[in-house]
Amino acid sequence: MEPAQNNPSVYLSDQADLVLVVRNTDGSKVRSFLVFSSMLRHASPYFETLLSPRFEGRQLREAQKEGSQLAIPGITLEEDDVEAMDFIFSCVHFRAERIPRKLTAESIANIAIQSDKYDFNGALIGWINCWCDANNFPQENGTTARDMGYGLLAAYLFRSPAFSTMSARYAHDLPPDFRQIWREYKILSRLPEALKGIYYGCPCFLGAATKNSPH
Known part of the structure; x- marks a missing residue:
């Protein structure tokens, strides 16, 4: 020590x-x-x-x-x-x-990274169930694609059962240039390669990503 x-x-x-x-x-x-x-x-x-x-x-x-x-x-x-x-x-x-009463999408993603690293997911389950919902995850005006990436990363690292649902929802809502946007944020490089199925806008790829996830 x-x-x-x-x-x-x-x-x-x-x-x-x-x-x-x-x-x-x-x-x-x-x-x-x-x-x-x-x-x-x-x-x-x-x-x-x-x-x-x-x-x-x-x-x-x-x-x-x-x-x-x-x-x-x-x-x-x-x-x-x-x-x-x-x-x-x-x-x-x-x-x-x-x-804090309100957290940004980036803050939640950072919490997910630390929770995954130190195994706090069980202790944060109440927060996780609230955050990992496409209808509740915070999105700021003008940064929707970025914040969707944060949402997917958080759900993935929190091992949330809602990961597949959020993935399917975002697959239809992400703009065509979302990949370029995600490259601008180093934190989003943590998203698993299996999620590239979202590039084709096909939720079935995302279901496979969840099943093949190391989590």
Whole structure:
């Protein structure tokens, strides 16, 4: 484990026993979260393993025995979206006042990326069921094709049963130049190759994409 670093801190629990330092790809944005490790372990199989005695959990338990706030250990999470992790950590700690009332399509896609990486999909199922709906997924005027791409990416990474339905719906609504638009956004390169069936505007290809998905 690494010691907590000097950066803006977010206190998510009075029972905080762990500091998670989240750093974005280029290191330009860093935020520390004081979290309750038990909440993370219940919400994420990834953290259940990470914080087990075989890995980081040994030092965590040693710090807990000391009973000193100064002894709180820290773990640095690299190349993550800070705001997306803030949303996820706030959700699993039931800190509703920290959760934005409205999220953009890009924000939801970033949350999906982080949730997939750290296995929080089960803990976010209520949000996922709401987001993964072609009628509810946010779309801004003038960026419809981009936001549909974000919607597909989110549904795919969230492993949503609605992925096939959203794919079929968007296959009919995307403009002819959507591929060119998607190339402008690096995040959309995460969409699976099987989705190129959408290029032909045929929902049957999209059904196959879902069945062949590694998810």
